Amino acid sequence: MTPMEKERYTARARILKALAHPTRLWIAERLADGECCVCEFVDAVDADFSTISKHLAVLREAGIITGEKRGKQVYYRLRVPCVLNFMDCVEAVLVTDARCRNALIA
Amino acid sequence: MTPMEKERYTARARILKALAHPTRLWIAERLADGECCVCEFVDAVDADFSTISKHLAVLREAGIITGEKRGKQVYYRLRVPCVLNFMDCVEAVLVTDARCRNALIA
DNA sequence: ATAATATTTGGCAATATAACCAAATGATGA
DNA sequence: TCATCATTTGGTTATATTGCCAAATATTAT
Numbered sequence: 001m002t003p004m005e006k007e008r009y010t011a012r013a014r015i016l017k018a019l020a021h022p023t024r025l026w027i028a029e030r031l032a033d034g035e036c037c038v039c040e041f042v043d044a045v046d047a048d049f050s051t052i053s054k055h056l057a058v059l060r061e062a063g064i065i066t067g068e069k070r071g072k073q074v075y076y077r078l079r080v081p082c083v084l085n086f087m088d089c090v091e092a093v094l095v096t097d098a099r100c101r102n103a104l105i106a
Numbered sequence: 107m108t109p110m111e112k113e114r115y116t117a118r119a120r121i122l123k124a125l126a127h128p129t130r131l132w133i134a135e136r137l138a139d140g141e142c143c144v145c146e147f148v149d150a151v152d153a154d155f156s157t158i159s160k161h162l163a164v165l166r167e168a169g170i171i172t173g174e175k176r177g178k179q180v181y182y183r184l185r186v187p188c189v190l191n192f193m194d195c196v197e198a199v200l201v202t203d204a205r206c207r208n209a210l211i212a
Numbered sequence: 213a214t215a216a217t218a219t220t221t222g223g224c225a226a227t228a229t230a231a232c233c234a235a236a237t238g239a240t241g242a
Numbered sequence: 243t244c245a246t247c248a249t250t251t252g253g254t255t256a257t258a259t260t261g262c263c264a265a266a267t268a269t270t271a272t
Contacts, residue, residue: 017126063203086192097169
C-alpha cells in the first residue's frame with residue numbers, strides 16, 4: 001500500500017465509517033426517498049434528539065448529506081444519491097452468509 | 107425505526123463497519139482481483155502481521171471473505187464479489203465534496 | 213421583550229477499536 | 243523428532259465512538 005493509496009483508502013474508509021451505524025444507515029436510506037426534517041428522525045428513532053443530531057453531524061461532515069434551515073426546522077438531503085447502490089451488495093453478503101450457515105459450507 | 111428495521115440495519119451496518127478501515131478496504135479491493143495469500147498482505151501493508159491477521163478476521167467474521175489453508179499458507183478470497191460496486195459511489199461522494207469545497211457551495 | 217420550539221454543542225461515562233508484543237498453533241522440511 | 247515458517251490468538255494500552263444530560267443558539271409566536 002503506497003502512501004498515495006493509503007491516503008485514498010483512508011478517505012474512502014471515512015465515508016463507509018460514517019454510514020456504518022444502524023441509525024445513520026437508516027437515516028441515509030430514508031433520505032434516498034427525498035429530504036426529511038430532523039424532527040421526523042427524532043420522532044421515528046428511539047434515541048435522544050441530541051444523539052440524532054450528532055449522527056446527522058457525522059453524515060454531514062463525511063459529505064454524505066447536507067442540511068438547510070427552513071424556518072425553525074432543518075431539512076436534510078443526500079448530497080450524492082447513489083447511497084442505495086451498495087445496499088444491494090451489503091444485502092447479498094447477508095444472504096450468502098445466511099445460506100452458508102444453513103448449508104454448513106464456507 | 108421498527109424493531110425489525112433495527113435488526114436489519116444493525117446487520118447491514120456491521121458489514122459496512124467491517125469495510126470501514128483503510129487497510130481492510132484495501133485488502134477487499136485487492137481480493138476483488140482474485141485470491142491472495144496472507145503473506146502478500148503482510149509484505150504490502152506496513153503493519154505487524156498480527157494486526158493484518160486481525161483485520162482479516164474482522165472481514166471473515168463479517169462474511170465478506172473466506173480463507174483456505176493450502177500448505178503453510180492461507181489464501182483468502184471475496185465471498186461475494188460485488189464489493190467493488192460501491193466504491194464508485196464512495197468515490198462520487200469524495201469528488202462532490204472536493205468540488206464543493208472549491209466552489210464554496212454546500 | 214419573552215416564551216416556546218427545533219436543533220446543535222459541550223461534557224462525561226461506558227464501551228468498542230486498533231495496534232503492538234508475546235505466545236500458541238499447524239504444516240512442512242531437515 | 244526438531245526446527246522453521248505462516249498465521250492466529252491472548253493480552254495490554256492508547257484512542258475513538260456512542261449515548262445521555264445539560265446548556266447554548268436560532269427562529270417563530272405571544
